[in-house]
Amino acid sequence: MWLKEIALKIQSRFLNPFGPSGAPQPAEAEDEILSPEQASLAHSYLEGETQLAVGPKYLVLELTNHCNLSCVMCPRQRMTRKTGSMDPALFRKIIEEAAPSVEMIYLHFMGEPLLHEKFQEFIHFASGRGMTVAMATNSTLLTAERADALLRSRLDALLVSFDGGSPAVFGRIRRGADFSSAQRQLARLLEKIELRAPDFNLVIQFIRMPPNKEDLAPFLTLWKAFPRARVKVKDLHDFGNQLDELKRLKHGDEVLSIPGDRICYEPWRGFIVGWDGRVFPCCNDYDGKMVLGDLRQESLKSLWNGESMRQFRAAHRNGRRRDFSLCRNCFPPSVSEPGAWQMFSPFSPSAFEMQSYFNRGLLPEEMDSRKGAYFLAEDSELFVQDRVGKIRLHLEPADSNSRLQVPDFFLYGRPLAHTGIRNQEILLKVPAEFRGRLLLLNIRPRAAGGKNTRIRLRSIRNW
Secondary structure, rough: OOOHHHEEEEHHHHEEEEEOOOOOOOOOHHHHHHHHHHHHHHEEEEEEEOOOOOOEEEEOOOEEEEOOOOOOOOOEEEHOOOOOEEOOOHHHHHHHHEEEOOOEEOOOOOOOHHHOOOEEEEEEEHHHOOEEEEEEEEOOOOHHHHHHHHHHHOOOOEEEEEEOOOHHHHHOOOOOOOOHHHHHHHHHHHHHHHHHHOOOEEEEEEEEOHHHHHHHHHHHHHHHHOOOOOOEEEOOOHHHHHHHHHHHHHOOOOOOOOOOOOOOHHHHHEEEOOOOOEOOOOOOOOOOOOOOEOOOOOOOOHHHOOOOHHHHHHHOOOHHHHHOOOOOOOOOOOOOOOOOOHHHHHHHHHHHHHHHOOOOOOOOOOOOOOOEEEEEEOOOEEEOOOOOOEEEEEEEEEOOOOOOOOOOEEEEOOEEEEEEEEOEEEEEEEEEEHOOOOEEEEOOOOOEEEEEEEEEEEEEEEE
């Protein structure tokens, strides 16, 4: 029932912002998370609409599905589709068609993107069209030449996988990788960032699983000495429980109970584009078994609302997702509780990444699911996607009896100007050189009475 209530709320506040009298509707903090276009997608998901008024907000582009490793948690070795690399002309076509609506793209899927000789050119092209660009790498190909190319490329975020704190464990997980070489190359890149590119966002990821869970402490110790090293711990992804070996690796002998009434939101958010232009529904389709279209033959706009996409959305809406082998055993990502962040963030790429991808492990306090707010204490780091040169934060004191102390704000260590506080909102002014980028924002609450104050972050508005 609450899903319908939120859908009506989105409609009244975003899609019809003026009430019957013609006066603007009063805003609420959680409303600020979504732009009007993002709200349109959220509303379409909640209402089960299959024809969408706006385009996707994120895309995954597979530059190549070639890889130099054979990692234990990756299904690539089970892949039967052809291997290859994306043609530059196809990449440019996709980006040109995506530019009006897509806010964030990821240049990785079932391969190592640094193996594509045009990766720097691709990043430049997409960034120049106003998109936030992220990439993941397995850490073994960060040669001096490639590291310099990345630092020059205007890449917004680099996720480096490094799943061990010792040579033995690292080698068992990342089969074909050399621990010492990978550690040395990554350390060199971090040093270059410190000296030459302090606004380059890099996160070192540890995928936690039974073979390496005891190696987490050595991993953290390994990178603690580097000021620019930010780490996150991610639990193993099971790729929709399609493969028995991955299912055992993650769940052991546990008998899984797959919820049948959850509606996956992925068909309303974006899709995967393979290196050859074929479109897959989500990251679980590693082998490209469910092709929804081909961007070599059709436009992104026509595919987004084409027959295959509409039928796929309708099947999920009507409780028939188990008709698809890809979806049958999956724990689908869905809206599962009526909290502001949980409800809205999947439809805002930057909010989604802040809460569940790049920023995992960086927020110092737990999320208050009841109120949908983050607690901020001491020095908190947030990734924020700048879209219009200003960022509006809605803050409130953790203690309702306290007065909000305006915190200090820093952008890559530089003080960031703001307009002061009004109705618990603070407007931050982003310098022109950072426009359109994914920004690392530090929020430092001020001490009151000799004690660090705690504040809640209710929403971020970047549109």
